[in-house]
Amino acid sequence: MTKIKIGIIGMGRMGITHYSIINTHPDVKIVSIADTTKMILNVIKKYIPEIQVFNDYKELIDQSSPDAIIVTTPPNLHYRIIKYAYEKGIHVFCEKPFTAKYNEAKELVELFKNSTLINQVGYANRERDVFNDVKSLLDKKIIGDVYFYNAQMTSCAITKKTSDDDSWRDKKNYGGGVIYEMASHLIDMTLFFFGNPSSANGTFTKSIFSQNVEDILFSTFSYDNRLGGTIYVNWSDASYRKPSMVFEILGENGKIVCDFYGYKIFLNNDNKENNLHSGWNTFNLTDIYKPVPFYVRGNEFTLELYRFVNLITGKEKNNLSDFSKALEVHKVIELLNYDIQLNKNGSNR
Numbered sequence: 001m002t003k004i005k006i007g008i009i010g011m012g013r014m015g016i017t018h019y020s021i022i023n024t025h026p027d028v029k030i031v032s033i034a035d036t037t038k039m040i041l042n043v044i045k046k047y048i049p050e051i052q053v054f055n056d057y058k059e060l061i062d063q064s065s066p067d068a069i070i071v072t073t074p075p076n077l078h079y080r081i082i083k084y085a086y087e088k089g090i091h092v093f094c095e096k097p098f099t100a101k102y103n104e105a106k107e108l109v110e111l112f113k114n115s116t117l118i119n120q121v122g123y124a125n126r127e128r129d130v131f132n133d134v135k136s137l138l139d140k141k142i143i144g145d146v147y148f149y150n151a152q153m154t155s156c157a158i159t160k161k162t163s164d165d166d167s168w169r170d171k172k173n174y175g176g177g178v179i180y181e182m183a184s185h186l187i188d189m190t191l192f193f194f195g196n197p198s199s200a201n202g203t204f205t206k207s208i209f210s211q212n213v214e215d216i217l218f219s220t221f222s223y224d225n226r227l228g229g230t231i232y233v234n235w236s237d238a239s240y241r242k243p244s245m246v247f248e249i250l251g252e253n254g255k256i257v258c259d260f261y262g263y264k265i266f267l268n269n270d271n272k273e274n275n276l277h278s279g280w281n282t283f284n285l286t287d288i289y290k291p292v293p294f295y296v297r298g299n300e301f302t303l304e305l306y307r308f309v310n311l312i313t314g315k316e317k318n319n320l321s322d323f324s325k326a327l328e329v330h331k332v333i334e335l336l337n338y339d340i341q342l343n344k345n346g347s348n349r
Contacts, residue, residue, distance in 0.1 A: 004312055007032040007066035009057045009081055010073035011040045014095055014122075017296055018070050021305050024294040027313055032064035057081050061088055068118070068312060070305075071095060074168040075175025079104040082119075086111050091118040093308045097184045098323060100175035102330045109323045118311045120304070120319060121326035123188040125245065127303035129288045131189065134247070134258045138193060142265065142274060143251030149194065149229040153186040155243040157235040158209050170210050177213030179205070179333060183233040186245060187332045188321075190221065190229060193247070196328060197221035197229070203339040208236045219336055261285045 006028050008015055015035070022028055032052040033044055041053040054060040057077075061069070061084060068091035071081050079099045085092050086108070098121045099105040112119045125131055138146065158169070168174035169181055190197075199222045205214035215236040221229045249256040254267040262284040270278050292302040310316035 003027055003029040004068055004309060005029055005031045005064070005066045007034070007060050007064055007069045009034045009060060009069055009071050010095075011035040011037070011044075012072060015070075015072040017301060018072060018093075018305060020296050021294055021302050022070065022309070025306060025309050027309055031066055032060045034060040058084060061085060061090065066090060068093065068308070075100040075180065076168070076173060078175075079108065082108055083111070086115070086117065089117065091308075091312050093120045093122070093305065095122040096188075096326065097121075097175060097180050097329065097333075098326050099330075100173065100180065102334050105323070105327050105330045109327045112323055118308065118319070119323045120308050120311070121321045121323060122304060123185065123321040123326065123329075124298070124300040124304045125185055125189050126192055126320045127300040127307070128260065129290055129299070130258055130260065130263055130285060131192070133283070133288055134249075134256055134263055135193060137256060137265065138249070140274070141251075142254070142271060142276070143249070143256055143267070144253035146194065146227055146249055146251045148227070149190075149247060149249045150232075151186055151190055151229065151245075151247050152232045153182060153243065153245045154233070154237045154240050155182065155235045156238050156240050157182070157243075158215055159236055159238045160209055162210050162212075170212050172213050177210070178215055178217055178233050178235045179336060182235050182243075183217050183231070184329050184333070186231055186233055188326075188329050189245065189247070190231065191325075191328050191332070193249070194223065194227060194229065196223075197332065197335065198224050200332070200335040200339045203336050203343060205340060217336070219339065221332075262287070 004027055006022055008019055011033055023030055030051060034054040034057050035041055036055055044051055044053050052064045069085055071078055071094040075097050078094055082092050082094060162170045169176040200219045203219040206216040208215040217233040219231055246259045254265060256263060256265050264280055264282040265276060266280050267276055267278050292299045294302055307316055311319055
């Protein structure tokens with residue numbers, strides 16, 4: 001079998017992570033890398049001379065002719081890179097959010113919708129064993145109809161005052177700020193579990209350390225089926241060493257609490273069909289963990305990239321996070337921004 005030629009555009013932390021993972025897939029050959037940092041390109045030239053290096057994404061695409069690209073640049077660059085890849089007939093895996101603007105995301109969805117090109121966005125949490133188990137429990141209505149959830153995501157990403165010279169994460173037009181950069185992950189999981197909200201209300205944002213963007217987000221989501229939920233995101237909480245995501249989900253017959261490391265179910269009555277008893281049932285990650293061929297930072301990163309390759313080769317059919325699904329995250333962010341603007345203007349609903 002001819003190997004799939006991969007080019008990687010952007011060699012920051014995520015680019016290096018994705019390089020190390022995708023390089024282990026037996027059906028892949030990394031042929032090129034593009035980055036604007038001369039030191040990174042020089043290191044690759046010296047130690048991996050078989051890989052072509054470029055400081056421009058168009059040169060990478062035109063000169064190394066990859067079958068697929070992995071895009072890990074700041075979000076404001078994603079649109080132009082993805083559109084050029086589409087024009088050249090290249091499959092695309094892109095880190096989230098896949099654009100910095102809703103209209104750009106919508107245009108890219110329309111472009112790829114009628115093509116055979118594989119398109120995927122790095123909402124890796126959809127690959128987590130814990131969350132897939134919880135999704136299955138919700139689909140089976142183990143706790144009955146869900147009527148409320150509380151979702152939180154916290155980290156210590158920004159814990160000191162920023163300046164205008166700081167990275168793209170402090171620039172709204174670059175796709176920075178906690179809403180795009182971190183809350184997008186939590187929003188994506190609410191879509192995965194519960195579907196699309198009809199409105200966002202009482203949305204609150206606050207800057208703690210960032211000069212130009214928000215560090216905290218709170219909002220209440222309403223759904224057409226009388227479901228309600230709250231989300232809280234804070235990337236300036238120094239009490240967390242690593243990112244944390246927690247869901248508390250309330251249903252008519254019980255409750256589910258889950259995070260990255262496991263889940264527990266409280267049931268009002270026994271559920272013998274699923275070997276669950278009344279009261280608390282606890283499942284740790286070690287109970288449900290499925291090994292991956294190569295581990296870096298989490299199973300989910302390997303699973304999403306291997307899925308991308310297997311979608312291209314036809315070994316996999318289920319695309320968990322294509323552009324159309326990622327567009328739904330943008331739609332929710334539009335609801336949040338609309339509510340923020342209403343609150344800022346003091347408008348009546």
